[in-house]
Amino acid sequence: MKKLELSIFIALLLTIAVGSFTGFAQRCEELSGKVLRLHVIANSDSTADQSIKLKVRDTILKESGTLLFNNPDKQNAKKRLSQNLEEIEVTANRMLAENGFDYQAQASIENKYFNTRVYDNVTLPAGYYDSLCIRLGKAQGKNWWCVVYPPMCLPAACEEAELAEVLNDDELHIVTDKGSYVVKFKLLELYEKLVGRKK
Numbered sequence: 001m002k003k004l005e006l007s008i009f010i011a012l013l014l015t016i017a018v019g020s021f022t023g024f025a026q027r028c029e030e031l032s033g034k035v036l037r038l039h040v041i042a043n044s045d046s047t048a049d050q051s052i053k054l055k056v057r058d059t060i061l062k063e064s065g066t067l068l069f070n071n072p073d074k075q076n077a078k079k080r081l082s083q084n085l086e087e088i089e090v091t092a093n094r095m096l097a098e099n100g101f102d103y104q105a106q107a108s109i110e111n112k113y114f115n116t117r118v119y120d121n122v123t124l125p126a127g128y129y130d131s132l133c134i135r136l137g138k139a140q141g142k143n144w145w146c147v148v149y150p151p152m153c154l155p156a157a158c159e160e161a162e163l164a165e166v167l168n169d170d171e172l173h174i175v176t177d178k179g180s181y182v183v184k185f186k187l188l189e190l191y192e193k194l195v196g197r198k199k
Contacts, residue, residue: 042141
């Protein structure tokens with residue numbers, strides 16, 4: 001009888017743990033749906049390619065700032081960027097040409113998977129995020145990313161304040177209190193890879 005009771009107790013604990021984690025994964029998925037990221041991928045990991053990646057980044061942030069940051073909500077930001085991809089590519093390609101690079105930039109709006117990433121005082125959990133993706137050349141090098149909605153790429157932006165405008169209290173706690181969620185973030189990455197969910 002004791003073995004049966006122990007088995008039931010263990011099964012109950014596992015059920016509670018799985019249910020709790022599934023709820024956490026659901027909250028993270030809802031969170032990722034409220035964020036729009038900027039993702040710049042370098043041609044390669046060479047010093048020159050990594051350097052021009054940062055110059056392209058700076059130029060895009062400066063010259064496309066109105067498109068990137070003056071948006072009342074995520075859907076508006078996504079729509080405006082989608083309508084101006086060609087302009088963004090022209091800006092990036094001009095910077096590449098001015099610095100003697102013969103490859104081109106390609107801009108697109110994508111829903112892509114990101115591992116858990118730390119952004120200053122904020123940790124964004126693993127998951128699928130909408131992203132303005134700028135690929136330089138073969139796009140086989142290290143990437144740079146930030147968040148354009150809410151506008152966290154700006155030097156003066158306060159990450160927590162910006163996120164508080166679009167996330168609920170529970171979601172904000174997840175991204176700003178990483179000490180409590182380190183293990184769950186790792187488990188979430190494993191969970192996402194195992195279930196292979198795609199939007």
